[in-house]
Every structure is written in C-alpha cells, then in structure tokens.
Amino acid sequence: MAEDKIKLAVYKFSSCDGCQLSLLNLEDELLDLVGAVEIAYFLEARRQVLDPPYDVGLVEGSVSTPEEAERIIQVRKDCKTLISIGACATSGGIQALRNWADAELYKQTVYAHPEYIDSLDTATPIGAHVFVDYELRGCPVNQYQLLELISALLTGRRPNIPTHSLCVDCKRRGYACVAVSKKQPCLGPITQAGCNALCPKFSRACYGCFGPMEQPNIHSLGKMFAEKQDCKPHQMKHLLRSYNGYLEPFKQASEYYEQIEQE
C-alpha cells in the first residue's frame, strides 16, 4: 500500500532548524507519522530522496539569498499543498530585522570575507514569493499544532488552529496575568495563541513569537504600556520587532513607533 501513502517533503530555507526539530521531537507520535506518510524529502532526517511531485511540502525558513528565491519557485511546483512553518517562513523571522538596516554594512562588519556572502538585502516570508496553502506560526512552531495540521490534512478535515489572542489560552490555563499583577509589557493580548502560554506560565511577559492575533489593537496596548509601564516608543518598536516584526500589522505599527521616536 506504500504507493497510496501521502508523500511528504520538508524543506529548509534561511532558518535555525528549530521547526524541523519540532517534527523530530514528536517522539511518541513520530512512528505513527512515519507509518501514515511517506517521507519523500527531508534532508535533516533521511538521506534517501524520492522524486517529486509531493503531496505535502513543509517549508521552514525565509527567503534570504538569490538561490533561495529561485528554489522556492521550484518547491511550489513540486508540492500539491505547501505549508510554511515557523516565524521565519511566515514572517521573515529574526533575520528580517535587516530589512530596516543596511545589509551591506552588516556584511562588511561581521564577516572576514564578505565577498563569499551572497545574500539578498531583505529576508522575506515564503508567502511573499509563492502562494502558500497554510501557514503555521511560532518560533519554533508548536509540535502539536504541526501534528494537528498534518492529521487534519490526512483526514480531509479543517485543522483546529486558533487565531484568537494568547490571553484566552492563558486564562483557560489559570496562569496569573503578568500584565495586570506584575506590570510587565505582555504582548499576549495582540499575539496569536498556540504556544500554550509558555511565557506567562513562568511569570514572564509574552514576546509575541506567534505573531499578531486575528485583529490586534496594537495602539491601545502601546498606550497602556506607555502610561502604566513608562514604555518609550523605541522600546515598543523593539517589542514588536522581534520574531515577527516584518509581519503586518506588527510591521506597520513598529514603523509608527520608529517615526514618533525620532520626532
């Protein structure tokens, strides 16, 4: 029945491998996964490569080099369903911070031989280059959300991936609110749930690694941080520009705070 199995491909672009590792870390479920799909292309886990086309492609990482910009076009052609996984693939990730900076200057400063570096001036999400069917947020992705998404695809049902605020999950789990009880600048109210409120669980403010929730009111939260926690515009800018800074509407809001910081 092997030929009936879904063919799965896992690709890496500019990234830290953390999201692919989430897949490998699924110890209890990994055997079931391997039983349910055929791993056709997954260089991090398996040397053997099957020929395309593939049924499902998972893409980790952002497009940061000319080679990647070309490769993603071919990847799209090779996969029936394409899913970008993790902050890098869905927003550009940490490396997208260079989109506001002089990338050439960075190159000259950091590398002994900058002439060997062949990178684009910007790091951009997969969705900026090709059509993607699903996006899974998080830095790294939540392995159970990844499993849920693949399971839903295999069964042909809608995946249960919430888009509401982190606060909803935080409260369900009964964690003490750090914004209200500790005056910490928690991004939970504007951040999409999915991490099981990992940071508030350890009495720490959410730093937004799952990106913006479905309809974030960033300016109201920023106003509260400014009034109650003496948060300055440049601090607000940095809060927004971390893992998902290049993803709207975090991007636009961070540019707004940059502007008023300079005024």
Add this chain to the structure above:
Amino acid sequence: MTKITIDHNTKAILDKKDFARLIKILQEQGYTVIGPHIVDDVVSLRPIDSVKDLPIGYEDEQEKGEYSVKKVDCQSYFQYVVGQDNPRRYFMPPSQRLMSFHVDKKQFVIDQGPPQAPKLAFLGLRACDLASIQIQDRVVGYGVESTFRCESDTYYGETRRQSILIAVNCTRPGNTCFCSSMNTGPKAKENFDIALTELRQSFIVEVGSEKGKKLAQKLPLKEASESDLELAELKLQNAAKHMGRQMETEQVRKLLNNTIEDSHWDKVADKCLSCGNCTMVCPTCFCCTVTDSTDITGTKISRTKEWESCFTHQFSYASGGPQRNTIKGRYRQWMRHKLCTWWDQFGSSGCVGCGRCITWCPVGIDITEEVETLRQSNKSLLNSNNLQEVTT
C-alpha cells in the same frame, strides 16, 4: 462535638484555632477542598490541603487593570476579595476531554467516556460567587424549572449536587467591587451551605442548608453572644457602604436597547483589545466550544470542550466570516449580554458586580464607567417615552 443545638439559620461561633478542624472534616468526608491560595502573587481558587495554604494575613489592592497582594501585620484569614479565578473553573472546566474512542475492525471502541464529576468543598466563596452559581444553574438548567435552559450538562449537575458551598461574607470589599449595586452582596443571602463572617479571634458560622447543618454539627461551635452578632452585622453594613464602585441599574436595559448606534461604542472599541480576558474571568460567562479531533493515523478520535469568548472571530464565524467583524460589535455584544439581553434570555442580570472584568482587563476598561458615560450622554433619551422596552 457541639454543645449547642444547630438548626437552619443558626448563628454560632467557631474559634480561629479550630478552623483547621473544618478543613479536616471536609477531607475526611471525601471532599477535595477548593479555597483561596496565592499563585504567582494572585489570590486564586485552587485545591488546598490545610489551613496553611490560605493567604493568611494578606490583603489585596485592585484597580482597573491593576492587582497586587501584600502581607499586612495581622492574622486575618479572608481580608482580600476575589482574584482572577472564578467558581465555574470547577463546574465547567476551561478545557475538558468529553470522550475519546478508536476504530477497530470498523467498530467504534470507547477509550474514555464522559468525565467523572468530582466531590468539591468550596471554601471562601463570596456572595457574588454564590449569585454567579445561581445564574449558571439557570443557564445549565440545574435544579430549576427553566424554560430558558440552553444546555443540559450532567458534569455540571453532578459536580453541583456533590459540592458543598462555604461562603465568607466580605468585610473589606475590593476597589473594583460593586455587588451592592447588583443586589448580590457583600453579605451572602442564599445559596450557601455555611456562611462565615470573620471577627478578630473567631468566625460567626451561619447555617444555610441541611448539608450545612450536618457539617456544622461536627464543628466545635459555641453560642454567639449578642455583641459578637452585633459586631458582625456592623462590619457588613459598613462594607456595603464602602464598595469600590457603583452601577446605576435603573432603566439599564432601556438604555442599552436604545443606544446601539451610540458613538460611544467607537470610543470603547479604540481601547478594547478584544483579548477576551473579561469573558474568561467573568463568573457568569458560560460560552464553550466543542471540537473533534483525529490523530495522525485517522483511527483515534477525541472530543474536547473549551471555554470560548464572544471576543474571538471563531465565536460568530458563519458563512465565510465572523458575524461580529469589529471590536466595537464584540464589546457591545459582551456588555449588552451581561446587563441587558441576559434578562430576555434567563430572566436576570448576567452581571453580579464582582469587578473581575475591571481588574483583569489589561487596558482597564470599566463596565461601570461605560454604563455611566452612556447614561450621561443619553439622559434626554431616557426621559422620553419613545423608547423600545425590549429587543431581542
């Protein structure tokens, strides 16, 4: 144990040094005791083992969007009010696996059936909490002939039936409390098995039910003196005069039924994060979502029930999008449900004045202020006769 006769409405004295007995007895009777306990600097409602787990000597400070506790120099047991937890966490848990099963040779095999209801003793519920439980009873249809019943929930009913409710009257109301406006507190009037009023060295114990009577008979109670009772009464009268907040409820349904297009909703929407915190902490919110899920093999299936909020898109998602697509629409829905349409649906207010939504709103939106602002800008409207009494 007791020398005095205990009956319904009996008021007697329990010394603080004997308070540990109360918890012990409950445990001996197989109850899991749920009581106030400090978790990460917030008074929460959690399982407790002994009297040491109570926040003895602590006081809380609450403001809109602000909360803190501090140890004060006294041996008071209950000088704080409600925190972010509410009793519904136990009657309708925030996340609950309802059942799971797998497919074996084209047959469904049940792995886990409906969850077993626990036997809980609630210690230290406040008057507003008791009122919220009565409201939830009407929502779920527990113990009441209700034509409004929207769901029959056996887990809720069983937990409720097996539970014992030990209330504490509030002698130091919080800064965001307005239970006297909502006619629910600060003194517990009904729906308790036992109610306690804290004095310096002791508690006044008031019996409210047959279950409470049986428990009280096991306690080392003493006759309450006239002066003890007078002191307790005075403390409660004083508390009612020192509510942190007030809400004018006169004609509030009329007000909210006739201000749907008021520009003030836009102002609240500018501020509201649509984060859902208010609905999560509110003791009367009951909305839940049920999701079915399959595992990777497609042979194991589970059904989970979770708290849901009218502030999420999913809540009103139908035919291609959320029906309440704006934060304005969602805030208005929440507030009108609590204060206005709840009457049409369940025959009472949906707000008990506990103040949780005020304290735990990250940006400090205050339901009492919002009602007052709407009222002030619509005074002439309220005085006119040309108003809609009820809309649904």
